[in-house]
Amino acid sequence: MNLYAVRAIYLFELARTWRTLLQSIATPVISTSLYFVVFGAAIGASMNQVHGVSYGAFIVPGLIMLALLTESISNASFGIYMPRYAGTIYEVLSAPISPLEIVIGYVGAAATKSVILGLVILLTAGLFVDFEIAHPVWMLIYLVLTAFTFSLFGFIIGIWADGWEKLQVVPALIVTPLTFLGGSFYSISMLPEVWQTITLFNPVVYLISAFRWTFYGVADVNVWLSFGMTVVFLLACLGVVSWMFKSGYRLKN
């Protein structure tokens, strides 16, 4: 394994985060804090408890997941799209690196940023609402698993996109709406029965439900089904990335 190459890509990508700290960390933290202020402290104070926890605490896992998904996709897609756009990708493609090593470098860096961001938001949430974490180890495992899976998804978008617009289309028009409708701010049991069934087709429901379980021990859908769905999505993304490198799709032709 070309560990020097993996390290070089990983550190190079992380260096970009430190250079753009305001955009990478501060912006999502501030916008998520605003959600806590508006939905948690202001509106949440006049709302009933959900699944036995205050509304402010209830939305913490969903908001972390919202930031985690969007930032994982954004970081990873930008990370690989930028060298494609600038033309510097030639160096990565001509280096003695396997596709797996390239993925570990780029996706690993994007996932690291997202996990750091998730933990910063978690700490920030503590400033606004009281909450507990019932299964901290599972919480961390799920945080890392989701960050890596969606960074991989972002990496695919970064290779697929042939313009800045396409880079934004999937996160803005698909992922964000699915996250909002995936139970970030409510339990799906609060929906009418028909909508509960329809909601189950939204994959983000499973992510938020399982993540919320790691906090409060309650979930809208079976936890193992959620973990299973995430792993299946991860494997599907790995399959697509593998095909992209094998065929040279938008990289080598």
Add this chain to the structure above:
Amino acid sequence: MSAIIAIKALSKTYASGHPALKQVDLEIQPGEIFALLGPNGAGKTTLISIVCGIVNPGGGQVLVAGHDIVRDYRASRGQIGLVPQELVNDVFETVWATVKFSRGLFGKAPNAAYLEQLLKELSLWDKRDAKIIELSGGMKRRVMIAKALAHEPNILFLDEPTAGVDVELRRDMWAMVRRLRERGVTIILTTHYIEEAEEMADRIGVIRKGELILVEDKDVLMRRLGRKELILHLKEPLTSLPASLADFKLELIESGHGLRYGFDSQHDDTGIPRLLAAISAAGLELRDLKSKESSLEEIFVNLLKEGV
């Protein structure tokens, strides 16, 4: 000596249907400077890109130092450094960070002393902490060379290395290429400046419409396809050639003030003494005469016009 790069029946057709390379065979010897010439769109960059791993080959085989570029890509790519045609850099990075990145990418342990020496050699050491966006075009080109050499490759591909650079930098780069060759680095360059190939290359390859139409030692090529000319300036202009000079295949030039005579300088009998005698016998007086050898550029232009 076994070839450091062996290309056999290499072909490539892009998804658009454009056949960029057609059954190219080529061997590059260790330590040589090989210049690949050809007009725009001839397939030069595609050929380089395939050898370096940037473009997937269509068919055929490429071995670099005996390693197949597809099956044994780690070993083959590790030997190669590439300076691409376009000026592409991570513009917000510093010179030092980007060169360090390149070395790591090729699996080499950090070596600050080597990178320092490299940057000094390319007059970049003073700019090591500067962001690339702040550098001039010439300096950016030097950064790209530094990146290509950061992992100490045995083979260096230079794709149009001096396109758009000033004369001074061009001379500097030629000197650097010669120094690299002295260290045993094999250099393959593509260029539009035929003067560059004439100045530096040991061998020349000419590619046209995806086909390698000629590979030849530069000196042999210039001798074989080069033509020598004798230009004779007359005191009085001629309206037509005298019949007694018809056998010499002379060309009347400069509105009848000159005669052009082509000859083979390698041949024992150049015909010049007989020509001069015939001119004298015809009563023509000469003002001046000079001989001229075809440049590589003229040979190249003729090759592309006529094929081989």
